[in-house]
Amino acid sequence: MSQSEVYDAVIVGGGASGYFSAISLCELSSENPKVLILEATKQSLQKVKVSGGGRCNITHHCYEPKNLVQNYPRGTKELIGPLHHWGPKEMLKWFQEKGLNHHIEKDGRIFPTTNKSSSVIRCFTDLVSRYKIEVKHQTLVSKVVYNHKMYSIEDAKGNRYQTKSVLLATGGVKTGHIIAKVLGHEVTSLYPSIFTFKSNVQAIKDLSGLSMPLVHLKMEIGKKKFSASGPLLFTHWGISGPAVLRISAFAAKELAQTKYKSLLEIDFLMNHSKSEITDLLLSSKELSPRKSLVSTPKLGIPKRLWAFLLSDFDDLPSCWDKASHAFIERLTKHIKEFSFEVQGRGVFKEEFVTCGGVQLKEVNFKSMESKLSKGLFFAGEVLNIDGVTGGFNFQNAWTTARIAAKGMSDHIDSFA
Numbered sequence: 001m002s003q004s005e006v007y008d009a010v011i012v013g014g015g016a017s018g019y020f021s022a023i024s025l026c027e028l029s030s031e032n033p034k035v036l037i038l039e040a041t042k043q044s045l046q047k048v049k050v051s052g053g054g055r056c057n058i059t060h061h062c063y064e065p066k067n068l069v070q071n072y073p074r075g076t077k078e079l080i081g082p083l084h085h086w087g088p089k090e091m092l093k094w095f096q097e098k099g100l101n102h103h104i105e106k107d108g109r110i111f112p113t114t115n116k117s118s119s120v121i122r123c124f125t126d127l128v129s130r131y132k133i134e135v136k137h138q139t140l141v142s143k144v145v146y147n148h149k150m151y152s153i154e155d156a157k158g159n160r161y162q163t164k165s166v167l168l169a170t171g172g173v174k175t176g177h178i179i180a181k182v183l184g185h186e187v188t189s190l191y192p193s194i195f196t197f198k199s200n201v202q203a204i205k206d207l208s209g210l211s212m213p214l215v216h217l218k219m220e221i222g223k224k225k226f227s228a229s230g231p232l233l234f235t236h237w238g239i240s241g242p243a244v245l246r247i248s249a250f251a252a253k254e255l256a257q258t259k260y261k262s263l264l265e266i267d268f269l270m271n272h273s274k275s276e277i278t279d280l281l282l283s284s285k286e287l288s289p290r291k292s293l294v295s296t297p298k299l300g301i302p303k304r305l306w307a308f309l310l311s312d313f314d315d316l317p318s319c320w321d322k323a324s325h326a327f328i329e330r331l332t333k334h335i336k337e338f339s340f341e342v343q344g345r346g347v348f349k350e351e352f353v354t355c356g357g358v359q360l361k362e363v364n365f366k367s368m369e370s371k372l373s374k375g376l377f378f379a380g381e382v383l384n385i386d387g388v389t390g391g392f393n394f395q396n397a398w399t400t401a402r403i404a405a406k407g408m409s410d411h412i413d414s415f416a
């Protein structure tokens, strides 16, 4: 066992929130703090590297905290204050000051101008070197003990580190949660979030590649109701796209409890009311009375989807002229309330996060300090906070890390 060294702050976890908090602590402190990052794996910032398909979706173009928090199924209320203090605008300005410029995509996602996550990694690692922040890789922290206003940290190899403050920035993996539990914190159950939906229906899989620009999804699990709007994409295993990823995040816990079996209602034409659709379809009777229904898709519905929707009717009329008012009303209902059977959870390789983590009521969101253990701080996904896809998860990491850095700096000062 090596002799223990004394640090001002030890950051457990060399991910997005760990690196940003270590750098922020050095920026915000009047004295040069002695900071150590302990990272379990061989390389830091591995998620940043693969994020956004290698492009790193750093944040989202939504600068009003009240609107921004609507993208966090967990953490909605708690993040409002912190986002006022350090939101996307502050983060983008910070990146710009370090020479990392960005661009905003049509859907609001923000990426580095280079479109390379390596630019973000370089920005962080350069600053870590400049501030002489020590980083130890392949160092899995297994124990954190509080004693006489100091923390003693032990890694899996038996090395010890003494510190005035400790930040748990361990992400969604259990190792950090175990440490938090030992220090008295409650950790909620953990479930995967942000995923696609599987279908066993071959006719749905045959629609693979087809997309709808704007649908509305509804799901009811037990007494809970969920909804989401946005583009939808048919895939060779079921459905995906922003609307699906969003509803999957909001219903992550309930879907896990049903083993990912549920009914999903799809409104393929959310901008048209039922009566509008019925009227438009009825007018087709006059416009093209002799034409077959299948060969004349209506309402801008793509041909393949239109044929698929009609294939569900056993009594499909041969032409528009023969379509009764009652049939058209049933067809309208099918378009507006299509019932999709979710038969499993699919992957979304661009992003996935953990739903669940350290109980938020046990954390002071003005400093990210534990309410149970002085000098213990939290940032990022280790908390019971997660966002939908689009840059919101990194924003949570940046916001909580910056506030934790200020909290740690004040805590370190209190020792003087």
Ligand SMILES: Cc1cc2nc3c(=O)[nH]c(=O)nc-3n(C[C@H](O)[C@H](O)[C@H](O)COP(=O)(O)OP(=O)(O)OC[C@H]3O[C@@H](n4cnc5c(N)ncnc54)[C@H](O)[C@@H]3O)c2cc1C
Pocket (backbone or CB within 6 Å): 012, 013, 014, 015, 016, 017, 018, 038, 039, 040, 041, 044, 045, 046, 047, 048, 050, 051, 052, 053, 056, 057, 058, 059, 139, 140, 141, 142, 169, 170, 171, 172, 173, 175, 176, 349, 350, 351, 352, 353, 379, 380, 381, 382, 390, 391, 392, 393, 394, 395, 397
């Ligand atoms: C494939 C993928 C793509 C993504 N793309 C995006 C995106 O484009 N935009 C976005 O906003 N979000 C994205 N996310 C989500 C985002 O990456 C995470 O929300 C974010 O990285 C969380 O940061 P963090 O610092 O809390 O945790 P992490 O980045 O997970 O870092 C935690 C670190 O702690 C280490 N660690 C854990 N336990 C210990 C221990 N006991 N001792 C020492 N070290 C430990 C881990 O090895 C890890 O390096 C993506 C996620 C994935 C998986």
